[in-house]
Amino acid sequence: MRIATWNVNSLTVRLPQVLDWLAAHQPDALCLQETKLTDDKFPHTELAAAGYQSQWFGQKTYNGVALITRAPVDAVAKNIPGYADEQSRVIAGTLNGVRLIGAYFPNGQAPDSDKFQYKMAWLEGLQAWINEELKSHARLVLVGDYNIAPEDQDVFDPVAWAGQILCTPEERAHFQRLLSLGLHDAFRLFEQPAKSWSWWDYRNLAFRKNQGLRIDHILVSDALKSAVTACSIDKLPRKNERPSDHAPVWVTLDTPG
DNA sequence: ATGACTCCCAGTGGGAGA
Numbered sequence: 001m002r003i004a005t006w007n008v009n010s011l012t013v014r015l016p017q018v019l020d021w022l023a024a025h026q027p028d029a030l031c032l033q034e035t036k037l038t039d040d041k042f043p044h045t046e047l048a049a050a051g052y053q054s055q056w057f058g059q060k061t062y063n064g065v066a067l068i069t070r071a072p073v074d075a076v077a078k079n080i081p082g083y084a085d086e087q088s089r090v091i092a093g094t095l096n097g098v099r100l101i102g103a104y105f106p107n108g109q110a111p112d113s114d115k116f117q118y119k120m121a122w123l124e125g126l127q128a129w130i131n132e133e134l135k136s137h138a139r140l141v142l143v144g145d146y147n148i149a150p151e152d153q154d155v156f157d158p159v160a161w162a163g164q165i166l167c168t169p170e171e172r173a174h175f176q177r178l179l180s181l182g183l184h185d186a187f188r189l190f191e192q193p194a195k196s197w198s199w200w201d202y203r204n205l206a207f208r209k210n211q212g213l214r215i216d217h218i219l220v221s222d223a224l225k226s227a228v229t230a231c232s233i234d235k236l237p238r239k240n241e242r243p244s245d246h247a248p249v250w251v252t253l254d255t256p257g
Numbered sequence: 258a259t260g261a262c263t264c265c266c267a268g269t270g271g272g273a274g275a
Contacts, residue, residue: 009274010264034274036265061265062273107275115273147275166275201275202262213275245263245275 001095001253002027005102005143005216006237007199007246011035011066014244015043017237018068019050025234027250028070029095031102033145035064042066059088065104065144067091073100083125090126092133096255098224099137101130103144108165116165119147123174131181138223139255142183145199145246146217150175150185154214156195166215183219186231186251198233199246207238218251227253 004027008014011032022030035042035058042056047068057078058064065088067073073093079085092101103126108119134140148171152158161167179185187196197212206212220228230252238247 013264034264107273109273109275164275199275202264204261206262215275242263 001029001098001255002250003029003031003100003141003143003218003253004248004250005031005033005145005218006248007033007104007145007216007244009034009036009244009246011037011043011064012041013242015046017240017244019046021234021237021248022050022052022068025250029100030068030248031091031100031143032066032068033064033102033104035066036061037064055091055093057088057091063088063104065089065091065102067093067100067102069093069095071095080122080125080129082129083122085122089122094137097139098253098255099133099140101133101140101142103142103146105145105147107147108171110165111163111168111170120170120174123171127174127177127181130178130183134181134221138221140183140221141224141251141253142178142219143217143249145215146175147215148172148175149213149215150217154197156197156211156213161213166213178219182222184222184225186218186220186228187214187233187249189225189228190231196233197247198249200238202245216246216249218249220251220253224253224255227255229254
């Protein structure tokens with residue numbers, strides 16, 4: 001089973017690229033973030049014509065997530081149960097016995113901002129929920145735009161970014177807490193090229209200079225760790241005309257079904 | 258350089274993203 005995640009920064013703009021990517025890679029599931037669409041505008045018809053069914057959860061202008069799968073999913077959940085939130089950031093479903101959770105983590109803006117406090121509270125809520133989900137779903141995958149660079153090796157200039165948003169000790173501690181629930185960073189289960197990033201700023205010719213961060217992740221539970229056969233970042237879509245600032249990340253699981 | 262780009266909703270500017 002192949003699962004992918006991609007922050008598309010507007011599905012309206014990026015739908016042709018998503019359809020191209022689905023055709024080229026044939027994933028079993030693709031989780032999208034920052035669709036920036038109200039639910040009435042979600043392009044489920046176009047995706048169905050490409051052989052994929054969709055679950056979606058959006059809002060106007062900001063955020064918005066979707067689960068695009070070849071086979072139907074069960075037990076769809078939207079946002080974090082028990083954590084009241086105006087923002088559409090999480091969608092989950094069960095696919096072939098695997099609990100798949102796609103999330104657009106808050107950005108946080110700046111460590112001294114109200115948005116950072118929201119990010120911390122949201123991360124607390126997520127951590128508590130994932131802990132509960134693991135009790136009933138040993139086979140669980142948590143993917144998405146985490147807006148956290150877990151380690152210095154995930155940052156092109158760790159000195160300049162030290163203590164900045166996406167790299168604060170508080171955010172990194174939350175990432176480690178997720179791992180401590182029994183999750184594993186699929187990307188780091190394999191040898192990877194140095195300077196592997198999933199996001200490059202639109203400004204400053206950042207992609208051309210390969211100045212990026214690795215902030216999009218795929219975490220797999222203990223029960224799935226040995227099933228992971230590959231995990232990679234696909235930089236190619238970042239070279240498209242009008243690209244998203246994020247690249248897709250995908251994982252392959254050797255699972256029955 | 259508190260920049261640079263892109264998206265959105267707006268409405269010829271401003272917020273947000275990361």
